[in-house]
Amino acid sequence: MQSNVLQQGDSGSDVSELQHALVEHHFSPGAIDGMYGQGTVAAVIAFQKSEGLLPDGVAGPRTLCALGLVSSDALPSAIPAVTVEIVSRMFPITPIRNVNANLPPLLSALVKHQVADKPMVLMALSTVRAEVECFEPIGEGQSRYNTSPSGHPFDLYDNRKDLGNLGAPDGAIFKGRGFIQLTGRLNYATYGPKLMPPVDLVADPDLACDPNIAANLLALFLADKELAIKSALLAGNMATARKLVNGGTNGLDRFEDAYQRGNALIPDSFGD
Structure with missing residues (x-):
């Protein structure tokens, strides 16, 4: 398989291969026609639910790996696109020197604990904005x-x-x-x-x-709740995503503002 992400609207031999794999796992997409339509979306969602994956209907690395179509389940990393300039725009009243000092250990921790795809990077940065807007532990x-x-x-x-x-x-x-x-x-x-x-x-x-320990604690905490967080974000329920970390909605306005800013600034990376 050439593609690591397939989604509704795609077509071709990779989609046909996906459809055959779904049938082999007893999740029929309907006709094996190489078209990623509603039947394939529904079959992918059913398979994802069965495997404990994010049920977004997108066949990303984790879904394709679970189907045996790719060898790695690593998600596309958003880290290369996350700059001090972008994060400073997500934190409009925070001193840039604090972003300069503390962004590198945070990004390193997200990579280390395998939560470096766009939704989790946005979740991490938005959580920092809500919890400690100064961007210091x-x-x-x-x-x-x-x-x-x-x-x-x-x-x-x-x-x-x-x-x-x-x-x-x-x-x-x-x-x-x-x-x-x-x-x-x-x-x-x-x-x-x-x-x-x-x-x-x-x-x-x-x-x-300690900045390095604090960064790793945040990454670990988010990794433990990754599926629940992504499910809340997929449903557009920002309050639930915030509660999964904070236990309440304290700082929800800052959380939502940072997430929306970052979502517009950081390029998309698709699906689990």
């Missing part, structure tokens, strides 16, 4: 959402079972840090060992603000 500040009117700093986090906290002073120790604002004992314990090399973030939570 920082520690969470006190707010009414984490500190009660008469309580000690971050007391509303102390006993959050969903965060794995065990009571004071866990709220302050495991407050949000980094690009993604990693929060809670459970997340620090979960993601530290996943880093390469592993890092004991429970013993030293402030390491989550």
